[in-house]
Amino acid sequence: MSIMSAAAAGEVRGRRSSRAGRMQWSRTWTVARTELRQLAQARDYWIPMAALGGIFFLVVPAILLLTITRVSQGDMIEKISTTLEMLPTTAQEQIHGVTQEGRIAYALAVFLFAPIAVVVPLTISTAVGAATLVGERERGTGEFLAHSPATAREIYVGKLVASLVPGYMTTIIGFGLYSLLVNLIAAGDVGRWFFPTTQWLALMLWVIPPFLAFTLSLVLRLSARVKSTAAAQQAAGLVSLPLIMVSYTQSTGALFGAGVSVWVVGAVAWVVAIASLTRGVRSVTRARLLGVADGV
Amino acid sequence: MDGVTHRFGDVTALDRLSFVVPSDAVTVLLGPNGAGKTTAIRAITGALSPAEGSILTLGVDPRTDGDAVRPRCGVVSAKPALYDRLSGWDNLLYAARLYGVAGRGVPRHEVDQRIRSSAARFGIDAALEHQVAGYSTGMKTRLALARAVLHEPDLVLFDEPTSGLDPESAHAVLELITDMAAAGRTVVMCTHLLAEAEGIADHVVVLEAGSALVTGTPEEVTRRYWPGDLVLIEAEAPDQLDRIANWRGVVGYDRDPGQAARVHVDGPGRVPDLVAGLVADGVRVTRVEPHQPTLEDLYFAVRRAARGDGLAPVRGVVPAAPERIRSVR
Numbered sequence: 271m272s273i274m275s276a277a278a279a280g281e282v283r284g285r286r287s288s289r290a291g292r293m294q295w296s297r298t299w300t301v302a303r304t305e306l307r308q309l310a311q312a313r314d315y316w317i318p319m320a321a322l323g324g325i326f327f328l329v330v331p332a333i334l335l336l337t338i339t340r341v342s343q344g345d346m347i348e349k350i351s352t353t354l355e356m357l358p359t360t361a362q363e364q365i366h367g368v369t370q371e372g373r374i375a376y377a378l379a380v381f382l383f384a385p386i387a388v389v390v391p392l393t394i395s396t397a398v399g400a401a402t403l404v405g406e407r408e409r410g411t412g413e414f415l416a417h418s419p420a421t422a423r424e425i426y427v428g429k430l431v432a433s434l435v436p437g438y439m440t441t442i443i444g445f446g447l448y449s450l451l452v453n454l455i456a457a458g459d460v461g462r463w464f465f466p467t468t469q470w471l472a473l474m475l476w477v478i479p480p481f482l483a484f485t486l487s488l489v490l491r492l493s494a495r496v497k498s499t500a501a502a503q504q505a506a507g508l509v510s511l512p513l514i515m516v517s518y519t520q521s522t523g524a525l526f527g528a529g530v531s532v533w534v535v536g537a538v539a540w541v542v543a544i545a546s547l548t549r550g551v552r553s554v555t556r557a558r559l560l561g562v563a564d565g566v
Numbered sequence: 567m568d569g570v571t572h573r574f575g576d577v578t579a580l581d582r583l584s585f586v587v588p589s590d591a592v593t594v595l596l597g598p599n600g601a602g603k604t605t606a607i608r609a610i611t612g613a614l615s616p617a618e619g620s621i622l623t624l625g626v627d628p629r630t631d632g633d634a635v636r637p638r639c640g641v642v643s644a645k646p647a648l649y650d651r652l653s654g655w656d657n658l659l660y661a662a663r664l665y666g667v668a669g670r671g672v673p674r675h676e677v678d679q680r681i682r683s684s685a686a687r688f689g690i691d692a693a694l695e696h697q698v699a700g701y702s703t704g705m706k707t708r709l710a711l712a713r714a715v716l717h718e719p720d721l722v723l724f725d726e727p728t729s730g731l732d733p734e735s736a737h738a739v740l741e742l743i744t745d746m747a748a749a750g751r752t753v754v755m756c757t758h759l760l761a762e763a764e765g766i767a768d769h770v771v772v773l774e775a776g777s778a779l780v781t782g783t784p785e786e787v788t789r790r791y792w793p794g795d796l797v798l799i800e801a802e803a804p805d806q807l808d809r810i811a812n813w814r815g816v817v818g819y820d821r822d823p824g825q826a827a828r829v830h831v832d833g834p835g836r837v838p839d840l841v842a843g844l845v846a847d848g849v850r851v852t853r854v855e856p857h858q859p860t861l862e863d864l865y866f867a868v869r870r871a872a873r874g875d876g877l878a879p880v881r882g883v884v885p886a887a888p889e890r891i892r893s894v895r
Contacts, residue, residue: 296670300663304649304656311651311697410645414713416613417641418664419633556613562574 293427297420301428305402306435319394319440326386327444328451334378335455339371350374357381364467372459379452384470385518390444391437391482392514399433399486400506403493403554412559426490426554430547433486438479445474472532480539485513487543487550494553570619571776572605579605580616581776587721587754587769592747594763595756596865597773603756604644606773607723610754611639624720637665640714644726646706650699654690654709655681657698658716665717684712688742704735711742715751722746724755728762740766760862767861772868779872788859791867792818795834799844800826800853807849810840828857 309315338350347370354365354377361381367373406412415425445466453463466474492505557563572580580602587593595603608614609621612628612635621627628635648657658681662668668677685691688708698706707727714722724743728736744766747753757763763770770787772779780787794817801807807827811819818830831837837854844851859867 297664300660304652304660307656308649308651409650410643410647411649412647413613413641413643413645414647414661416608417611417636417639417643418661419637419666420664421633560608560613562608562614 293421293423298424298428298431301415301420301425302431302435305398305429305432309398309432309436315397316436319397319436322393323390323440323444326383326390327448331379331383331448332451332455335375335452338374338378339456339459347371347374364469366460366462366464368461369459372456372461375452375456376460376464379456379465380467380470383448383452384473387441387445387474388478388481388518389514391441391478392485392510393437394440395433395437395482395486396489396506396510397503398436399429399489400493400502401499402429402433403490403558404496404499404502405493406559407561408499412561416556416559422554422556423551425559426551429490429554430483430486430550433490434482437482441474441478469532472536476536477532477539480536480543481513484539484543484546485510487546488513491550491553494555494558567606567609568620570606570609570616570621572609572614572616572618579776580609580619582619583773583776583778584619585771585778585781587752589752590747590750591768592743592753592755592766593769593771594767595754595771595773596758596760596763596861597756598758600775601758601773602776603758603773604725605776607641607725607754607756610721610723611636611641637717638720640717640719640722642707642710642714642722642724642727644729646710648698648701648706648709648713651697653697654685654694654701657709658685658694658713661713661716667717680716684716685709687715688712689738703730704732704738707731707735707739711739715746719751721752721754724753726757727755728757728759736762760860760865764861770861770864772865774869774872779868784861784864787868788864791864791871792830792859794830794832795837796857796859796863797829797831797837797840798826798853798855798857799829799840799851801844802850802852806847807844809847809849810844813840813843815839826853828863 338347351370351374354362354374357365357377364380365373365377367376403412406415420428449465452465457463488509489502489506492509493502496502496505555563567586568584570580570583571578583602583606585593595606597603605614609616610623610628612623612632615629621629623635624638626634649660652660659668659677662677662681667680668674681694682691685694688711690705690708690712693701693705698709701709707730711727727739727743731739740762743753743755747766747768755763755766767784769781769783771781772787780790782790799807799810804821804824804826807821808819810816810827810829815832815836816829817832819827820830821827829840831840834856841851841854
């Protein structure tokens, strides 16, 4: 009978970890695609999420913009105009419009509603991310993954991609419809089709993704550690709500402050997100998928 | 596995566990719940990495070379571990992609054919398009079996494969496992149901509290525990049989209340003496026949021996008076 010492075992596990570093993207994509396929089957998930996107992207903006451009009395327009004068100078310089109603509509469409782009994907993606790893454990399918050739890194990245895609897709589709809506309602008063703006595009492509990735890295870590999906959702709410507030503030500031600020905010967010994502890989272990790790 | 120990916090799941799984045969891990059977299977594939002891699966250590081991293993866990929201087809396709059966360079029609034939082998092909949530327990187990062998693994591991199945489905699953071994696969099955291990085990490992109490072929182990002969004796009043427990030539005695006695004797020539002694005592013996020890007999004998109760000890015996024993002898 031979007994391998704990030190020796640790050494060989270290060697294994280095080998496990090789990642097969085909398997990663397989994990992501299967997760997405399940989501597509889950009406109880995507119907509320579609409703959330519809409210933020279509219903609320339509009501407010129509009220401003078609219904409002002069004194209300005056009050809102006064409020707009409190915006930073850089922001005021960006506001366009041939009428006062048009300037207000422009400000609302670009500076108020656009940062919602942060809220919607974060909410949708954290809902997916929170359930993804603990869900494998609860359904017993973690056993299948733990015995499969997929590495912990492939599983982690696959789950991350699967969590990112619904939120980001909702944002892209939602903002496509939003662009159409605000231009149809307010382009006449602004004087031209004005949305999307260059800064908004920078926000979408440069600022939001790292915020989303950072939040998901935390949520996936929680999902790997907690005992139930309900606990994961609660914990994800605690993590993501402050992050939504922070990212909303930063995104709004980036839009208000023209020029480099949007790039700086994005760059900092990317550094933090990459560091957090790299560290998050460690949260997925086969023992956790099986539900037998300490603390699970 | 050699001297493998694995702990979950303060609980020792595997305690210096050692056993060998012969290739191309069915090895059954027998043991009560909590004996460490599932943990052993997880250690074999490298899903768990015990810190102590050595493990070789298909020639390599799964803890350091799990990436080489897992693609060659197929596992059917106690719960089927299927994705309920997906169809049967999608479940198999997922496994095919993870195990490299499907992917770049493999024509789609070959993958489709592989999935269909694997499903057909377990009689689940007609239901592949349906969502797994609507499957019966038996169908789920069949799909899990099809998924486990889809990539033609060298080693198939079953963890309580008949759990939750009706007798007919359970029998069918056990037949499929036997067929797999006959087709040249190495099979490890763990169960606490002795009846289902009977007849399919080429090799048994009896586990208790994370340790292997005994390993070997059923015949080897049986000979180890019953080197003599085992006789089943029935009487009109079974409790009257208990007197022979201490008679000369009786190596072991076991009888459940109201049941026939299983008597382990040192040789077949001892049987007529026992019968004559019982008849002389006025016991109305109704049946005497040789008894082939079952896996169940073996299992309980092994566990009793491990507890220090001695080999096949007497249960519920009323010892005969010494002078009466002497006179019979």
